[in-house]
Amino acid sequence: MATKPTLAPSTDATISRRGFFMKLGILFNGLAASVLAVPIVGFLFSSITRGRANGYLSWVPLGKVSEFPEGETRLATFRNPYVMPTDGKTADTACWVRRIAAEQFQVFAVNCAHLGCPVRWFPQSGLFMCPCHGGAYYRDGSRASGPPERGLFEYPYKVENGLVTIQAGELPTPGAAIVALTGEKPPCAS
Amino acid sequence: MCIMIRQIGEWFDRRLQLAAPVREMAEHPVPRNTASWWYVFGSAALTVFVLQIVTGILLALVYVPSGAEAWSSLQSLNHAVTLGWFIRAMHGWGSNFMVAIVMIHMVQVFLFGAYKFPRELTWIVGVFLLLMTLGMAFSGQVLRFDQDAYWGLGIGASIASRVPILGPAIVKLMLGGPIIAGATLSRFFTLHVFVIPGLLIGFVCLHLLMVLKLGINEWPMPGRVVKRATYINDYHELTKKDGAPFVPYAVWKDMFFAAFIILAVAACAFYFGPFGPTGRPDPTIIQTVPKPDYFFLWLYALLSLLPPSLETPALLIGPVVVIAGLLLLPFLSGEGEKSWKRRPIAVLTVLLIAITLGTFTHLAGYTPWSPHMNAWSGDPVPDRYIHHSTALERQGALVFQVKQCRNCHSLGERGGQRGPSLDTVAVRLTQDQLIRQVIQGGGNMPAYGKNLSPAETTALVAFLESLHPKGQAPARDASRDVALSDEKQAGAKP
Numbered sequence: 001m002a003t004k005p006t007l008a009p010s011t012d013a014t015i016s017r018r019g020f021f022m023k024l025g026i027l028f029n030g031l032a033a034s035v036l037a038v039p040i041v042g043f044l045f046s047s048i049t050r051g052r053a054n055g056y057l058s059w060v061p062l063g064k065v066s067e068f069p070e071g072e073t074r075l076a077t078f079r080n081p082y083v084m085p086t087d088g089k090t091a092d093t094a095c096w097v098r099r100i101a102a103e104q105f106q107v108f109a110v111n112c113a114h115l116g117c118p119v120r121w122f123p124q125s126g127l128f129m130c131p132c133h134g135g136a137y138y139r140d141g142s143r144a145s146g147p148p149e150r151g152l153f154e155y156p157y158k159v160e161n162g163l164v165t166i167q168a169g170e171l172p173t174p175g176a177a178i179v180a181l182t183g184e185k186p187p188c189a190s
Numbered sequence: 191m192c193i194m195i196r197q198i199g200e201w202f203d204r205r206l207q208l209a210a211p212v213r214e215m216a217e218h219p220v221p222r223n224t225a226s227w228w229y230v231f232g233s234a235a236l237t238v239f240v241l242q243i244v245t246g247i248l249l250a251l252v253y254v255p256s257g258a259e260a261w262s263s264l265q266s267l268n269h270a271v272t273l274g275w276f277i278r279a280m281h282g283w284g285s286n287f288m289v290a291i292v293m294i295h296m297v298q299v300f301l302f303g304a305y306k307f308p309r310e311l312t313w314i315v316g317v318f319l320l321l322m323t324l325g326m327a328f329s330g331q332v333l334r335f336d337q338d339a340y341w342g343l344g345i346g347a348s349i350a351s352r353v354p355i356l357g358p359a360i361v362k363l364m365l366g367g368p369i370i371a372g373a374t375l376s377r378f379f380t381l382h383v384f385v386i387p388g389l390l391i392g393f394v395c396l397h398l399l400m401v402l403k404l405g406i407n408e409w410p411m412p413g414r415v416v417k418r419a420t421y422i423n424d425y426h427e428l429t430k431k432d433g434a435p436f437v438p439y440a441v442w443k444d445m446f447f448a449a450f451i452i453l454a455v456a457a458c459a460f461y462f463g464p465f466g467p468t469g470r471p472d473p474t475i476i477q478t479v480p481k482p483d484y485f486f487l488w489l490y491a492l493l494s495l496l497p498p499s500l501e502t503p504a505l506l507i508g509p510v511v512v513i514a515g516l517l518l519l520p521f522l523s524g525e526g527e528k529s530w531k532r533r534p535i536a537v538l539t540v541l542l543i544a545i546t547l548g549t550f551t552h553l554a555g556y557t558p559w560s561p562h563m564n565a566w567s568g569d570p571v572p573d574r575y576i577h578h579s580t581a582l583e584r585q586g587a588l589v590f591q592v593k594q595c596r597n598c599h600s601l602g603e604r605g606g607q608r609g610p611s612l613d614t615v616a617v618r619l620t621q622d623q624l625i626r627q628v629i630q631g632g633g634n635m636p637a638y639g640k641n642l643s644p645a646e647t648t649a650l651v652a653f654l655e656s657l658h659p660k661g662q663a664p665a666r667d668a669s670r671d672v673a674l675s676d677e678k679q680a681g682a683k684p
């Protein structure tokens with residue numbers, strides 16, 4: 001009578017057929033997971049990767065030069081160049097346009113350099129004031145007082161065919177690409 | 191009838207086999223003195239969580255997670271859908287109650303030493319539950335997609351952007367794009383409705399499982415010290431000697447408190463109504479004063495009061511230290527006294543944190559650090575300050591208002607509180623000091639030199655010099671007369 005071959009208990013040296021297939025199964029699933037991980041990670045981080053090489057920034061017209069009187073600072077609005085159909089009003093953005101001389105401008109983000117609340121312009125005292133934590137800036141955007149550690153963020157601008165055009169597309173925060181373009185303002189007013 | 195119900199029950203139990211373990215769970219013995227009103231906060235937190243799930247599902251029947259439509263869908267919930275306002279109010283008040291109850295539960299567990307051996311992991315899971323509750327609170331505030339939500343996200347993005355190197359990437363990941371817009375709302379909706387609740391349910395189950403397996407913390411007695419070697423035996427002896435089945439011996443207090451909390455949430459919802467939404471999330475409307483919800487007000491105050499140089503380190507390192515401290519607590523003091531009567535430092539820590547958070551929350555209620563944007567045009571100069579004044583002083587009062595000084599300086603207790611009140615400023619500063627302060631600024635005041643003509647400065651300082659109490663002379667530089675008379679003499683000589 002032939003004895004059935006009993007399954008040898010797997011030791012360090014030997015490996016059973018079932019144990020081998022289980023390990024192979026784990027490996028196979030690991031392979032499937034890593035194949036799947038590529039599109040998942042790519043999808044999840046797509047909002048970052050697109051932003052590389054100023055992918056979000058483009059030139060946006062704000063209005064005719066004549067709409068901004070010399071020596072004054074006016075609020076202008078523009079539609080963000082990168083929009084999705086569900087953005088609604090949130091893709092509209094405001095900025096402060098200061099016309100210094102004929103074609104010399106400064107275009108400030110409304111976002112306070114402290115934590116991003118919208119600053120308001122007071123022409124009488126020549127100050128921008130923030131309602132959140134009390135930051136204040138002079139008319140040239142430099143820091144006047146309060147918690148901000150720097151001046152207002154500025155958009156790069158150019159005047160083309162009589163239109164004031166700015167390079168925009170990102171929420172201005174201390175690390176944003178838009179800020180890297182214009183750089184830091186000196187902290188002193190004069 | 192009864193027989194039929196029993197038969198149906200038995201049919202199910204033969205397949206599910208849950209009756210015996212459930213009964214065992216319900217009747218597990220607990221130390222008699224834990225049947226206390228101090229032990230009801232955990233079950234109350236669970237009750238409010240279930241309430242949040244139910245009201246949340248109801249809200250999702252109408253709410254539209256779209257940047258363009260979320261705000262209007264909340265308006266229809268408030269005004270058009272029958273009782274939509276009440277469900278919104280229940281969900282909003284439920285979140286306030288949940289944060290509060292979770293905090294109270296945590297303080298009670300801390301003061302009763304319940305985090306000590308062998309319940310370390312129960313505490314750690316609890317810390318994660320607290321973080322998730324706060325995450326739900328913040329993401330819920332975002333879903334109320336109004337002006338506060340919009341600018342609140344901006345603040346979140348500004349904080350995230352301060353992370354070295356990775357900052358900009360984290361901001362884009364958080365916002366789902368380059369700006370706060372539709373994609374941002376969609377991702378916070380996903381967090382608030384799928385990710386965090388899923389994790390919460392899993393962690394709540396773990397938390398409860400450990401409470402059942404390890405037993406509820408016994409009432410702490412001064413002198414009864416926790417030792418790893420003996421605690422488990424001691425606890426079993428205690429429940430054997432002085433134990434009672436959880437149901438019904440202790441459970442009735444939990445049930446009463448749960449019902450009370452639900453009624454309290456409903457009463458608040460009924461009386462105070464839903465939270466917002468405030469203005470439409472339109473970033474071109476900048477006439478707004480964004481404020482976070484109640485449980486983050488302390489953070490709002492902290493961000494105004496920290497010195498600028500400390501802000502980024504405090505924002506980035508602070509949370510890590512606090513969370514690490516909470517997670518390490520059961521390992522740092524896993525044994526020893528449980529009773530708060532023998533743990534003075536624990537009691538003082540709780541008091542210190544409570545007073546700090548309370549003070550910051552109170553300050554954030556009236557934001558003394560923010561300029562009052564409309565004070566210059568809205569708050570009148572008290573008549574007593576211009577009653578017997580000269581034309582120059584009155585002109586100065588006009589300059590004072592028109593140049594928005596009032597936005598930061600109060601007169602007669604009206605106006606901003608960012609700078610000192612100026613009711614008696616003439617007693618504190620001499621004429622020269624006033625001129626210097628106005629023109630050059632300093633001490634957190636902007637310099638007004640470029641925005642005031644010499645005539646305006648003269649008038650303004652004349653007005654400020656008139657601000658002193660009756661019978662108290664304005665401050666004057668004692669050397670001034672001498673210096674001026676010397677000058678005159680010098681001028682007269684040649």
